[in-house]
Amino acid sequence: MRSKINAGEKLYVFFCYFFIILLCVTILYPFIYMVSASLSSTTAVMRNKVVLWPVEFTAEAYRVVAQYKGIWTAYANTVFYTVVGTLINLAFTILAAYPLSKKRWGARKLMSFILVFTMWFGGGQIPFYLTMKNLGLLDSRIAVLIYGAVSAYYVIIFRTHFESLPDSLEESARIEGANDITILMKIMIPLSKPIMAAIALYYAIGRWNSYFWEMMLIQDEKKLPVQVILQRIVINSQLSEDVASALTAGQQSFPMTIKFAAIVITALPIICIYPFLQKYFVSGALVGSVKE
């Protein structure tokens, strides 16, 4: 009897480990395959010789992608949108969260409703596009920076955090004559660094990964972020002239290896920073779930 229970228990624990390992392999394998394929020869990829490691190792695909000026411009644009955009996000989020955390603020309920309502209901794609158009914001970098300036979700997380800080801090500062701006800058923000880092990271990832409105709002090639360029290369198979000339004569479209190289280049920064900032990724997720 006893051994039967033990066998069942072992089977259960084995299944738990098996499930976790299976999931991790399923997650990692596509990335590993993609990197290896991008570093293999085109023929090896086409003949499905690549299993795990690069076959007939060559960096040719990256050489071709590197010659495509468009991708570097797009990369620079994405870095710009991510850095400046995240700063705007943080500024707006804090400016919204701090007043909303103050119970003494008379407009608190109304303003809270104005924010939260947008999480439930919105105009949709078309009125938003027409608004941007009517404001003359089409095809401008400002449009990309401003359209997602603040997320009500992160405002609420930040507000909850501000509410959790002791009132005594504010009171003692007030006795010394500090106003709200000084209190926010000198006391509240320094006490909020961990949560600020987590929220900034989530905003930054969102900025880096965003493609839809950039695709809709921007026509000028020189202002497009890298996600839209990747979409054109892989999904629409659009050949840009400088890439076409970098390809060997006779090729009609991008070989698989070049597309893989383009995907790797786009995803690489996220994958590279991920292990190092992992703790903020998880704390950001937990802040969100604890709130509920």
Add this chain to the structure above:
Amino acid sequence: MKKGERKRRILKEIKTNKFLYLMFLPVLIWYIIFAYVPMGGITIAFQKYSVVKGILGSKWVGFKNFQTLFADPYFFRLLKNTLLINIYGIIFGFPLPIILAIAFNEVKNKHFKKITQTISYLPYFISVVVVASMLIQFLSTEGVVNGILQAMGKEPIFFLQEAKYFRFIYLASDIWQGVGFSAIIYLAALSGIPQEQYEAATVDGANKFQKMLYITIPCLIPTIVMMFIIRLGSVIAVGHEKIILLYNPLTYETADVFNSYVYRVGLQDMKYSYAQAVSLFQNVVGFIMVFTANKITRKLDGTTLW
């Protein structure tokens, strides 16, 4: 007299909290311009909107666009596709993060747990364009999946050109991206279970499987119910971002959902008024459902979602 007093009170409030108003002002302006002005744009659903004439100059047509929508043979297809993607998503996608959290809970080796958890969250942070690009590459006729099929002596399959595969591809990649991240909330709930309960069960001779069945799962039920209701609240919506990257006219039959239709008819074909009617229909139904879901969870939990 009373009026004067009220005015004085408002002035006093503005004076004492002037910096709070000042801080919030840019945010308020942003919300008005980028959230509430577009909301006013909903009215074009009741118009024959012309870009030249604008909202104020365009002709009002009442519910004509909605009549067209409900008579549209596509309407049923859109509704069916939207609901089916969500229902299959719930059936296959909802239990997995719970199972994963329970599995993580049984892992005692800290390093193994940390590394595997970190790996499991990773795909959540990968962009939709990258995920769609990977799918297109792997599933193309020259891709690795067809390579395996050919090695097994089978004919290649045009995965993204055949409507019958679309839902599977869409949902499998959704689950691949989200399962680890969605498990976090259950892991947080599990970390709140007092260790004494497990210890007491051990003393009573319970094995790990029994502890999972009688302690872990009951402790997870409130979170599961909450997440389930929230999930049901969004059953009328499927985002367009991944759909429009993966679908094509050959797969519209199973792939086209309200949001992708709004994108195609509205933003691509510029039939703004009709597309807005589709969008408004979905948003109103969605709003009612999310609102109801929030009311129910509030009753159950005593706290609100927002």
